[in-house]
Amino acid sequence: GENVEQHPSTLSVQEGDSAVIKCTYSDSASNYFPWYKQELGKRPQLIIDIRSNVGEKKDQRIAVTLNKTAKHFSLHITETQPEDSAVYFCAASKSGTYKYIFGTGTRLKVLA
């Protein structure tokens, strides 16, 4: 069945360093890949997304890359700040739906 694997499950970085989270999806029909940030007890919030016709997208300190051939996509956060500490989820979906297959999450800790 459809599956999204996410690594690492936890990640600690020093403030100012970069953080990279990687995901792999199984369904080659997937064409939309959002990333969500979830703070403790709160709703998941979309931080960036990428569609399959694009290889890279950047928004200030956040970037996402997509390798369709390898079915990999990654989140890159540069110049990390303590407020970046949260759980990050990748997801994949197909055309015509917001039915997401989520990864298992990465707990990011940014150490001041």
Add this chain to the structure above:
Amino acid sequence: NAGVMQNPRHLVRRRGQEARLRCSPMKGHSHVYWYRQLPEEGLKFMVYLQKENIIDESGMPKERFSAEFPKEGPSILRIQQVVRGDSAAYFCASSPFLRDRGRNAEAFFGQGTRLTVV
């Protein structure tokens, strides 16, 4: 626009009772998705509904769980005869239309209902 509203935020039920979770989508949104998040895990798709129709319920347990999205009023996720394993956060998301290449709307998540079965 108040966003996606879910209530209650916290719900405690004894084993065997029924749980009713409500989701009011954003104004103008006619598509609702329910997800379940077990403690320390990711979100798992449960069901996708449009007004008065269940479109995809492939993630719903076969027994005790049901969902509806009536013509008027919120979407309801109903869990009958709850068990301890039903304890989780239940999130709904809404969107204004089907996602396709020409439209860039995102699906917005509600704050979730945290169900605790004691």
